[in-house]
Amino acid sequence: MRSLLHVLNLSVQSPNRPILHDVSFTLESGQVLAITGESGSGKSTLALSLTGLLPPGFQTNGSIRLEKTELSTLSERDWCQIRGKRLGMVFQEPMTALNPTRRIGTQIGDTFRLHTTLSRREIDTETRTLMEQVGLSEADVSKRAYPHQLSGGQRQRVLLAMALACQPELLIADEFSTALDARTQAAMMALVTRRCETQGMAVLMISHDLGLVRRHADHVLVMKDGACVEQGTTASVFNAPRHPYTQALLTMSLHGAARTPLTPLPVFTAPL
Ligand SMILES: Nc1ncnc2c1ncn2[C@@H]1O[C@H](COP(=O)(O)OP(=O)(O)OP(=O)(O)O)[C@@H](O)[C@H]1O
Numbered sequence: 263m264r265s266l267l268h269v270l271n272l273s274v275q276s277p278n279r280p281i282l283h284d285v286s287f288t289l290e291s292g293q294v295l296a297i298t299g300e301s302g303s304g305k306s307t308l309a310l311s312l313t314g315l316l317p318p319g320f321q322t323n324g325s326i327r328l329e330k331t332e333l334s335t336l337s338e339r340d341w342c343q344i345r346g347k348r349l350g351m352v353f354q355e356p357m358t359a360l361n362p363t364r365r366i367g368t369q370i371g372d373t374f375r376l377h378t379t380l381s382r383r384e385i386d387t388e389t390r391t392l393m394e395q396v397g398l399s400e401a402d403v404s405k406r407a408y409p410h411q412l413s414g415g416q417r418q419r420v421l422l423a424m425a426l427a428c429q430p431e432l433l434i435a436d437e438f439s440t441a442l443d444a445r446t447q448a449a450m451m452a453l454v455t456r457r458c459e460t461q462g463m464a465v466l467m468i469s470h471d472l473g474l475v476r477r478h479a480d481h482v483l484v485m486k487d488g489a490c491v492e493q494g495t496t497a498s499v500f501n502a503p504r505h506p507y508t509q510a511l512l513t514m515s516l517h518g519a520a521r522t523p524l525t526p527l528p529v530f531t532a533p534l
Pocket residue numbers: 276277281299300301302303304305306307308317470525
């Protein structure tokens with residue numbers, strides 16, 4: 263296994279105040295790292311820093327290295343070569359990530375058009391295969407459909423297809439399965455895990471769902487107030503949490519109370 267992502271002393275400052283403080287971790291290829299912590303602890307800010315998508319006016323310090331590429335100083339032009347190709351992303355709200363005016367097949371195909379030299383026919387075949395892999399069979403969803411014709415879960419599947427299209431080295435998934443039903447969530451995670459095993463893809467998943475984290479992550483990093491309070495293998499963090507905050511999170515989760523104080527309930531988008 264090779265070391266893929268190195269984050270060293272990453273700090274992020276919004277125009278008003280510091281948000282992340284000296285966050286450091288590494289992620290190896292083929293491994294799943296879960297970032298967890300309560301609402302407002304900085305998980306999404308971390309995901310945005312790793313994808314070069316922080317809002318204007320935010321400043322970062324420290325290093326984010328994807329193998330030999332330093333990401334923290336990349337120009338927007340260079341980012342376009344990395345996002346969608348070496349780095350796949352799936353975020354929480356599929357409707358904002360998809361273009362409402364373009365058919366879903368076209369949007370999946372765009373990823374191939376942008377990053378590969380595949381012919382039109384090959385892109386068509388790849389798009390169909392990917393749609394099947396994420397559970398969007400032709401019988402249920404046409405690739406000619408528009409995002410608004412899909413349910414929230416189907417839109418998340420489209421986003422996952424786009425993220426996986428170019429076989430990225432790293433997938434960053436921010437609460438992407440939170441709004442999915444248990445069966446769909448399990449199917450999507452199985453697909454992601456298979457990519458880790460067969461292609462060595464690494465996954466940084468952000469989730470407040472400790473059950474999901476325990477089932478799927480190899481390592482866990484716990485965040486509080488923009489800092490990492492604990493990190494380690496999933497077994498060590500769950501079986502012998504050292505930090506009182508981690509202990510409290512696990513206790514709340516055990517008693518089914520985690521969701522209430524940690525994060526608002528997910529918003530479901532009903533099928534149209
Ligand atoms: N665009 C922004 N401008 C200013 N502050 C922001 C912005 N986005 C996030 N923050 C602040 O940064 C802190 C961390 O927010 P972030 O969304 O990263 O937390 P989170 O752990 O992902 O929370 P959640 O689980 O609710 O998504 C919060 O205090 C938030 O108010």
